[in-house]
Amino acid sequence: MGEVIVITSGKGGVGKTTTTANLGTGLAALGNKVVLIDTDIGLRNLDVVMGLENRIVYDLVDVTQGHCRLRQALIKDKRFDGLFLLPAAQTKDKTAVSTDDMKKLCNELKEEFDYVLVDCPAGIEQGFKNAIAGAERALIVTTPEVSAVRDADRIVGLLEANGLRGPKLIINRIRPDMVKRGDMMNIEDMLDILAIELMGVVPEDEYIVVSTNKGEPAVLDMNSRAGQAYRNIAKRVTGEVVSLINLEYDEGLLNKLKRLLGL
Amino acid sequence: MIDFLKSVLGREAPSSKNMAKERLRLVLVHDRASVSPHLLENLKEDLIRVISNYMEIDQNALEVQLNREDDSVALVANIPIIKMKRTYQDAKV
Numbered sequence: 574m575g576e577v578i579v580i581t582s583g584k585g586g587v588g589k590t591t592t593t594a595n596l597g598t599g600l601a602a603l604g605n606k607v608v609l610i611d612t613d614i615g616l617r618n619l620d621v622v623m624g625l626e627n628r629i630v631y632d633l634v635d636v637t638q639g640h641c642r643l644r645q646a647l648i649k650d651k652r653f654d655g656l657f658l659l660p661a662a663q664t665k666d667k668t669a670v671s672t673d674d675m676k677k678l679c680n681e682l683k684e685e686f687d688y689v690l691v692d693c694p695a696g697i698e699q700g701f702k703n704a705i706a707g708a709e710r711a712l713i714v715t716t717p718e719v720s721a722v723r724d725a726d727r728i729v730g731l732l733e734a735n736g737l738r739g740p741k742l743i744i745n746r747i748r749p750d751m752v753k754r755g756d757m758m759n760i761e762d763m764l765d766i767l768a769i770e771l772m773g774v775v776p777e778d779e780y781i782v783v784s785t786n787k788g789e790p791a792v793l794d795m796n797s798r799a800g801q802a803y804r805n806i807a808k809r810v811t812g813e814v815v816s817l818i819n820l821e822y823d824e825g826l827l828n829k830l831k832r833l834l835g836l
Numbered sequence: 837m838i839d840f841l842k843s844v845l846g847r848e849a850p851s852s853k854n855m856a857k858e859r860l861r862l863v864l865v866h867d868r869a870s871v872s873p874h875l876l877e878n879l880k881e882d883l884i885r886v887i888s889n890y891m892e893i894d895q896n897a898l899e900v901q902l903n904r905e906d907d908s909v910a911l912v913a914n915i916p917i918i919k920m921k922r923t924y925q926d927a928k929v
């Protein structure tokens with residue numbers, strides 16, 4: 574029996590879809606059977622981040638409305654045999670799926686998969702309620718900005734009100750240079766404010782844009798620092814203890830020298 | 837410590853990260869109270885229980901709210917008193 578994990582944030586554009594794609598691919602690379610569900614109806618994106626947009630035939634709403642069998646709608650990943658995507662519907666409206674539909678779907682999928690990752694849309698309306706309906710664990714993605722942290726705090730409260738306790742935090746797009754000069758909140762600041770446990774820290778990394786251009790998650794690139802962070806997060810999700818690597822905080826040799834010399 | 841030294845030496849204006857933290861601290865007091873309306877209701881009930889040890893109060897007219905100032909948030913309670921008790925008595929449970 575697998576686990577259903579929702580990736581949520583409140584605020585849009587903080588990295589939920591990026592995290593779902595990379596964490597899912599990372600878990601599959603570790604040998605797990607993984608399915609990713611895109612619940613962002615009308616704003617489908619996980620398919621392009623995964624590079625699977627040309628293979629879509631059926632979608633989430635086709636499944637919940639009985640137009641096809643669940644198996645038929647699952648798209649197999651190009652790289653891993655154990656990795657699948659259930660894409661969001663692009664044309665139907667958000668009310669096409671109910672929380673009961675999602676519970677049933679998640680229960681069915683976790684019979685077969687080790688991990689069911691649910692990519693949540695922005696906001697706290699029906700799409701959010703659907704995304705969390707079948708989940709037993711939650712990962713909250715935030716960036717080191719006031720608006721994103723505020724929304725993350727609200728999500729912590731709403732998850733708790735819905736019986737989803739102990740969500741863990743992923744801090745995305747941290748910039749060590751800005752943290753260093755006091756112009757960006759650091760990890761401790763955010764953990765202190767939100768009072769939840771940390772799952773991982775992903776640095777700002779140009780390679781995320783490059784990988785999205787190509788449709789190949791950064792987690793597979795051994796040179797990407799964000800990719801390394803996601804490989805660590807994938808291990809932590811499986812229960813392995815992995816300390817925060819220096820890389821996640823690396824300021825670069827040149828800057829370190831400059832700082833030591835007081836320049 | 838480093839932050840402290842920097843500010844003493846006046847090398848830097850208050851860092852924008854500290855402004856971010858301070859603003860978040862204040863805004864979250866309100867956000868959390870509104871996400872959980874039960875919280876203020878429970879607080880009201882507890883207040884009534886404790887204060888009733890000392891005085892008789894008008895429970896229906898009791899008001900509890902959060903007031904926001906520039907750099908602080910205060911819990912403001914308006915509790916009409918009907919009668920003072922002469923001595924402290926344990927509240928009946």
Ligand SMILES: Nc1ncnc2c1ncn2[C@@H]1O[C@H](COP(=O)(O)OP(=O)(O)O)[C@@H](O)[C@H]1O
Binds near residue numbers: 585589592618745799
């Ligand atoms: N660590 C990162 N470094 C650089 N760019 C990032 C990073 N994480 C996300 N992005 C970019 O931010 C944008 C929003 O990310 P996305 O995952 O779509 O957010 P969400 O799903 O929360 O709306 C995308 O263009 C993505 O490429």
Ligand SMILES: [Mg+2]
Binds near residue numbers: 694
């Ligand atoms: Mg998204």
